[in-house]
Amino acid sequence: MNVYAKIIVDVPTGGTDRPFDYYLPEELARAAERGMRVLVPFGQRKLTGFIVDIVSETSVEKVKNVSELLDIKPVLNEELLRLGAWLAKETICFQITALQAMIPAAMRTKAVKKLAVTSEREQLPMNVQALFGQAHELAWAKVPKDARILRDIRTAIAQRQVTERFEVKGQAAPKKVKAVMLLSREGNTPDTTKQQETLAYLAEHYGPSPVAVQTLMQQADVSRSVVHTLVKRGFLQETELVIDRNPYTAVEGDGSEEKATLTADQSHVLTQVEEKMAHSQATPMLLHGVTGSGKTEIYLQAIDQVIREGQEAIVLVPEISLTPQMVGRFKRRFGANVAVLHSALSVGERFDEWKKIQEQNVQVAVGARSAVFAPFTNLGLIVIDEEHESTYKQEEHPRYHAREVALWRSEYHSCPVLMGSATPSMESYARAAKGVYRLLSLPERINEKPLPAIEVADMRKEMREGNRSVFSTSLLDKLRDRIEKEEQAVLFLNRRGFSTFVMCRNCGYVGMCPHCEISLTYHRRDRQLKCHYCGHEEGVYERCPACESEHIRYFGTGTQRVEEELQQLLPEARIIRMDNDTTRQKGAHERLLKQFGRGEAEILLGTQMIAKGLDFPNITLAGVLAADTLLHLPDFRAQERTFQLLTQVSGRAGRDEKAGEVIIQSYTPEHYAIELARAHDYLSFFKKELGQRKQAGYPPYFYLTLITFAHPTFETAMKAGKHAAAVLRTRLGDDAIVLGPTPSPIARIKDRYRCQCMIKYKDEPALTDLLHDLFTYYQKELQQDQRFMTIDRNPSMFM
Ligand SMILES: Nc1ncnc2c1ncn2[C@@H]1O[C@H](COP(=O)(O)OP(=O)(O)OP(=O)(O)O)[C@@H](O)[C@H]1O
Ligand SMILES: [Zn+2]
Ligand SMILES: [Zn+2]
Numbered sequence: 001m002n003v004y005a006k007i008i009v010d011v012p013t014g015g016t017d018r019p020f021d022y023y024l025p026e027e028l029a030r031a032a033e034r035g036m037r038v039l040v041p042f043g044q045r046k047l048t049g050f051i052v053d054i055v056s057e058t059s060v061e062k063v064k065n066v067s068e069l070l071d072i073k074p075v076l077n078e079e080l081l082r083l084g085a086w087l088a089k090e091t092i093c094f095q096i097t098a099l100q101a102m103i104p105a106a107m108r109t110k111a112v113k114k115l116a117v118t119s120e121r122e123q124l125p126m127n128v129q130a131l132f133g134q135a136h137e138l139a140w141a142k143v144p145k146d147a148r149i150l151r152d153i154r155t156a157i158a159q160r161q162v163t164e165r166f167e168v169k170g171q172a173a174p175k176k177v178k179a180v181m182l183l184s185r186e187g188n189t190p191d192t193t194k195q196q197e198t199l200a201y202l203a204e205h206y207g208p209s210p211v212a213v214q215t216l217m218q219q220a221d222v223s224r225s226v227v228h229t230l231v232k233r234g235f236l237q238e239t240e241l242v243i244d245r246n247p248y249t250a251v252e253g254d255g256s257e258e259k260a261t262l263t264a265d266q267s268h269v270l271t272q273v274e275e276k277m278a279h280s281q282a283t284p285m286l287l288h289g290v291t292g293s294g295k296t297e298i299y300l301q302a303i304d305q306v307i308r309e310g311q312e313a314i315v316l317v318p319e320i321s322l323t324p325q326m327v328g329r330f331k332r333r334f335g336a337n338v339a340v341l342h343s344a345l346s347v348g349e350r351f352d353e354w355k356k357i358q359e360q361n362v363q364v365a366v367g368a369r370s371a372v373f374a375p376f377t378n379l380g381l382i383v384i385d386e387e388h389e390s391t392y393k394q395e396e397h398p399r400y401h402a403r404e405v406a407l408w409r410s411e412y413h414s415c416p417v418l419m420g421s422a423t424p425s426m427e428s429y430a431r432a433a434k435g436v437y438r439l440l441s442l443p444e445r446i447n448e449k450p451l452p453a454i455e456v457a458d459m460r461k462e463m464r465e466g467n468r469s470v471f472s473t474s475l476l477d478k479l480r481d482r483i484e485k486e487e488q489a490v491l492f493l494n495r496r497g498f499s500t501f502v503m504c505r506n507c508g509y510v511g512m513c514p515h516c517e518i519s520l521t522y523h524r525r526d527r528q529l530k531c532h533y534c535g536h537e538e539g540v541y542e543r544c545p546a547c548e549s550e551h552i553r554y555f556g557t558g559t560q561r562v563e564e565e566l567q568q569l570l571p572e573a574r575i576i577r578m579d580n581d582t583t584r585q586k587g588a589h590e591r592l593l594k595q596f597g598r599g600e601a602e603i604l605l606g607t608q609m610i611a612k613g614l615d616f617p618n619i620t621l622a623g624v625l626a627a628d629t630l631l632h633l634p635d636f637r638a639q640e641r642t643f644q645l646l647t648q649v650s651g652r653a654g655r656d657e658k659a660g661e662v663i664i665q666s667y668t669p670e671h672y673a674i675e676l677a678r679a680h681d682y683l684s685f686f687k688k689e690l691g692q693r694k695q696a697g698y699p700p701y702f703y704l705t706l707i708t709f710a711h712p713t714f715e716t717a718m719k720a721g722k723h724a725a726a727v728l729r730t731r732l733g734d735d736a737i738v739l740g741p742t743p744s745p746i747a748r749i750k751d752r753y754r755c756q757c758m759i760k761y762k763d764e765p766a767l768t769d770l771l772h773d774l775f776t777y778y779q780k781e782l783q784q785d786q787r788f789m790t791i792d793r794n795p796s797m798f799m
Contacts, residue, residue, distance in 0.1 A: 003029040004058045005066055009042055009049040012094045014779035020049075021058040022066045030147040032066070035074030035081055037107065039067045050099050052081060068145055070113075072154050072164065075103050075358075077375060079412055086408060092771045092791045093397040101398050102373040106351035113140035115153065119161040125152040128162070137165075157359075164355065165348070179241035180227060181210040183234060195230055198222050202236075210239050218594070255335025259301055266294050269440045273302045276416040276438075277309075277380055284407060286387070286432040287420040288682070289442030290451060291651025295420040298442075299383045300333050302418065303364060307337065311380030311415075312363045316402055318389040319343065319368040320609050324590050330366050341367030341374065369394060372402045372409070379413040382406045387419035387428055388644055390637075393796045401794060403428075422651060422682075423644040426693065429686055430700035445655075452622070452653040452660030454678040456669040469569065470562055475623050475663045476569060482621050483573055483602045487658065489621035490614065491566075491605045492649045493559050494629045502529060502541065506549035511541070517748040534750045562625065563605055578606035608645075610652075617656030622649050627666040627674055636698045637796070639673040643685050646677035697737065699794070702760040705771070706795040708744060710752040710788060717741075720789070721755045724774055728759060731770055736761040 003026075006019035022040050024032050032038075036051050041064050048070065076084065080102050087098040100108055116137045121129060127149055132138055143149065156162040182202050190196045201220040202211065213227055230236045262270060269287060276283045289295045303313045317326060322342050330338050339353040339362045356362045358375045365374040369392055372382075384392070384406060392402040403419065410417045419428060419437070432439040445451065457472035467473060482489050502511045502522050511520040513531035520529035522540070530537050543550055559579040566575060576596050583589045589609070596604050597616055604610060630642045646664060654660020666674050676685040694701050707724055711717040721741025728738045740757040747754060761767065771791055778789040 001056055003032075004055050004063065005032060005038065005051045006053040006055060007038060007040055007049040007066070008052055008095050008099060009040065009047050010096055010100070011042070011047065012096050014094075014776045017094045017096070017776075019052055021055075021060045021063055023058075023063045024054070024066050027147045028066055028069055028145065031069060031145075031150045033074050034078070035076035037070040037075060039070060040064065041067060050076065050096075069150070070140075072150060072157060075107060075375075077377060079377070079409070080373065080375060083373075083405070083408060083412075087398050087400055087405070089768060089772075090404075091398040091400050091793060092768075092775050093399070097397045101370070101394075101400075104347070104351045104354040106347045114138060114165045115140060115143065116163050116165055117161070118163050119159075124156055124161055128152050128156055140164075165352075177241055178213045179210040179239050180213055180216065180231060180236040181239055182206070182208055183237050188233075188235070190230070190233070190235060192226075194222060194226055195235075198226055198230065199235055210241050212241050255331070255333060255337065257332040259304065259333075260294075260297050262297070262301070263294065263446065265442050265444065266298055269442060270298050270301055272438070272440060273298070273381075273416065273418055274305055277302070277305065280414040281416060282410045282414050284410070284417045284431075284437040285419065285440055286424055286428050286437045287418060287440045287442065288424055288429070288432075289420060289422060290445060290680070291422045291647065292445040292449065292655050293422075293442035294446045295385070295442065296329060299385065299418065299420070300329070302381055303383070304333070306380035307334070307363050309380055311378050312376040313365075313381045313383065314371060314374050314376065314379065314406075315364065315366045315383040315385065316371055316392070316406070317366060317368065317385045318391050320391075321386060322366070322368055323593070325593070325615070327366060330364065334364050337362050338364045338366060339374075341365060341371040343368060369402045372405045379409060379415050381415055382410055382417045384417065384419040385421075387421045388423055388425040388640075390641075390796045393794070395797060397790075399792050399795075423647045424682075426640055426686065426689060427700045430690065449654070450659065451680050452650055452662045454650055454662040454664060454680070456627075456674060456678050457663055457665045458669045459665050459667050469565060470625055470665075471566070471569065472663065472665050475665065478621055478661065478663065479570060479573070479603065479623075483570065485620075486599075487602070487620045488596070488599070488616065488618045489603050489623065490610055490619055490649070490652050491562075491603060491623045491625060492610060492645075493562055493605065493607060493625045494645070503553050504544035504547060504549055505551040505553050507544060507547040509544050509546040511538075511545075515748070515751045517746055559605055559607060566603070566605065573603055574601040575603045575605055576601040578604065578610055580607070583609070614652045615655055616652075618658070619653050619655070620658045620660050622653040622660065622662045624649050624662075624664045627664045628668055628671075631668070631671060631673060635797075636693070636696065639671075639689060639692070642673040643677050643682075643689075646674065647680075647682070650677070650680075697760050702737075702762060703764075703793075704795060705759040705761075705767070706792045707757045707759070707774075708754055708790045708792070709741070709756070710749070710754045710790075712752055714743075714753040714755075717753045717755045720778065721757055724778075725757045727774065728757070728770070732759070732761065732764055732767065736764055736767075 003024040005022050005024050007022055008019055009016060032051060032054060034051050034054060038049055038051055039046050040049055046067060076099065084095065084098040084102060087101070088095045114137050117124070117132055121132070131143065131149065143153070153162060157164065182199070190199060198220050202216070213224070216222065216227060217224060227236065231238055273285060276285065287295055287298070299315060303315070306313045315330070327340055339356040341350060341353050345353065357365055365371050365376070367374070384403060387403060394400055406417050428437065431437045455474065457474050459472060462472050479489055502520065503509065511529050512518065513520055513534065513536050515534050515536055516531055518531065520531055523530055527540050528537050529540060541552055544552055559577055560581070563575055563577045566573065576592050578589070578592050582592065595601065599618065624646060627642065627646060630645060631638055650662040653662055664674060664678065668674065672688050673685065676688070693699065698704070709717045709720045711720070718741055725738050725741055732738065737760040738757060739760070741755045744754040744756045775789065775791060
């Protein structure tokens with residue numbers, strides 16, 4: 001009997017967006033399974049593809065052979081294959097794009113796949129032993145694709161005698177750091193007690209083993225010069241240490257931490273979650289809990305129950321809250337039973353974590369957006385922390401929202417989804433209000449600690465009274481007070497809010513990108529002007545290109561400028577700045593937070609990245625420098641985002657014994673988003689905002705789909721837009737509103753003019769098919785250029 005594979009090949013174009021039939025030669029047919037990757041001849045090339053089905057007949061006359069199997073076992077199981085088909089349909093993308101999104105990047109790049117022996121060589125089957133010879137590792141390319149060998153390798157993998165690894169060129173090189181080790185210098189005594197203590201610490205904790213200098217400095221709290229002196233005097237020897245680049249494997253935790261005794265509110269919530277788990281009900285639950293109310297503790301205890309039932313759990317966390325601090329909480333509770341999936345990991349490391357899941361070595365996966373595809377087979381719970389975060393939406397194909405994927409998987413596995421937030425998204429809270437989601441709530445902080453008092457500083461008034469600084473009098477007073485009391489403060493600055501551009505003060509000329517309709521950003525460090533959309537760079541101007549005047553003003557990056565001003569105003573303050581510039585280096589984020597945690601500074605000044613997850617007892621003041629900057633972005637979610645951000649930032653203050661205070665600086669203090677954040681009144685905000693959304697026809701009343709056309713000539717882009725709008729208007733129901741085409745808010749990117757159509761609708765069952773038709777039509781129109789048209793369903797960005 002002949003066996004054929006239906007294969008989705010890796011060519012993301014309209015014409016190839018269907019399975020192609022290939023013949024499976026007998027020796028491959030025995031090993032082949034749905035969900036494996038293969039190499040196949042396609043035109044003149046060899047391409048990778050996914051087997052989506054195996055059949056015994058084909059209507060194709062000249063079928064070609066599958067050249068090679070690339071996997072020992074399927075990388076996509078039945079569930080994920082189905083999910084892929086659903087993703088492609090719902091988000092309007094090619095099937096290959098959807099399938100690729102679900103596997104680790106290592107499998108998509110030119111990584112070299114290797115097999116490595118992980119046990120006694122003698123235990124391996126003879127033919128596998130022979131294959132490895134004396135080597136410890138073997139490139140996959142060298143493995144004969146013979147069914148028997150493949151089967152034996154597969155058994156060896158199942159028995160953990162052999163493992164698969166990916167090596168990515170360059171990235172895989174292990175990182176070396178400076179280290180020291182103890183030398184015995186009997187009879188010699190160090191000069192100072194600090195030196196003595198350091199040696200004692202080393203002897204006790206590391207014995208004769210080397211330790212990284214950085215680690216020693218932190219753990220034993222010594223300066224580099226002490227270490228240096230000990231080396232010079234022959235007590236220590238300098239050496240190098242190969243360190244694990246994965247910041248999370250270093251995160252301690254053996255799973256021994258005890259559960260907290262829950263408060264009555266917490267118990268009530270947990271009982272409801274466990275009830276849904278016990279009955280295998282795919283109920284979506286929205287946990288609305290104020291900041292510091294103990295939501296994470298509930299996740300931990302619910303997951304504990306999942307583990308005891310022998311099931312698995314996924315925890316989604318926004319990228320920026322996925323700090324070692326956060327991961328540590330899971331590791332302390334569940335130890336090695338946790339895999340962490342994070343984009344900060346190298347491609348190879350992420351594959352290693354993914355494999356722990358695939359090989360069922362762990363029951364918990366914690367990760368950012370794409371962790372929603374974790375290949376578990378027996379899910380008992382999916383948690384989405386900070387469910388309102390916009391980063392759960394992927395802004396490139398496939399443009400999926402992790403929440404929607406989670407809901408799909410929860411149906412498949414009949415398990416609940418638990419979404420938590422102090423400021424739920426309008427969409428989710430509306431669904432909860434309608435009873436589509438079960439609403440759970442934690443209205444109070446742990447131990448009835450009060451939420452911090454919030455004061456709004458009216459910056460217009462400050463200005464009128466002659467204060468031209470970015471700090472209100474009140475904020476400055478309170479900062480001085482904290483420094484005196486040896487307490488700490490966090491200051492938040494929205495990155496987008498402050499000028500980072502260059503302007504001529506004589507003629508008003510602003511440096512713009514020659515390819516994109518957007519001003520260039522000034523990078524002080526390398527004295528360059530850069531475009532954040534296309535990467536265009538130019539040197540800073542000495543004279544204005546328009547009028548030749550020398551009066552050019554270069555605004556520093558927002559936080560840097562603010563730091564300088566703050567230091568001038570408060571010379572005694574020790575400030576730690578956290579922004580993209582200071583955290584670019586790997587591990588810098590964590591190092592700065594640790595410094596702050598140890599009290600090495602009174603003020604932590606930063607961007608979005610400090611708004612979340614900080615849990616330091618000594619923070620008693622939080623300040624928002626410019627609350628209005630987010631408010632006035634051209635986006636219907638601007639108010640909602642402002643409210644969320646202000647609430648998050650406020651949540652950082654007074655989480656422990658000492659009470660907290662918050663100052664929000666604003667030019668429009670009477671705006672409801674600011675006023676209601678001040679009052680800690682989510683519900684009123686929700687109602688007010690809901691009214692606005694209804695009036696303007698936005699979600700949760702209407703669904704949105706955004707279609708963007710881009711082309712080197714403006715007319716062509718508009719023409720396509722007009723055509724699409726006309727088709728949509730005739731084919732959609734009377735309730736649907738088609739807006740545009742209009743030029744996009746950013747009218748040109750990478751030399752392509754952009755215009756957009758917006759569809760607002762309530763119920764359009766035919767829309768998905770119609771969008772697919774349009775997509776296919778425009779794909780054909782324009783052979784090579786894929787960027788011509790993008791379709792974004794439920795968009796979260798409108799630029
Ligand atoms: N039942 C409990 N008893 C004592 N302490 C608790 C309890 N539950 C949580 N905590 C502690 O209270 C603090 C806040 O809890 P947690 O971080 O779980 O809240 P959260 O709602 O997730 O916070 P946020 O959303 O603001 O990050 C933590 O330090 C946590 O260890
Ligand atoms: Zn000028
Ligand atoms: Zn540009």
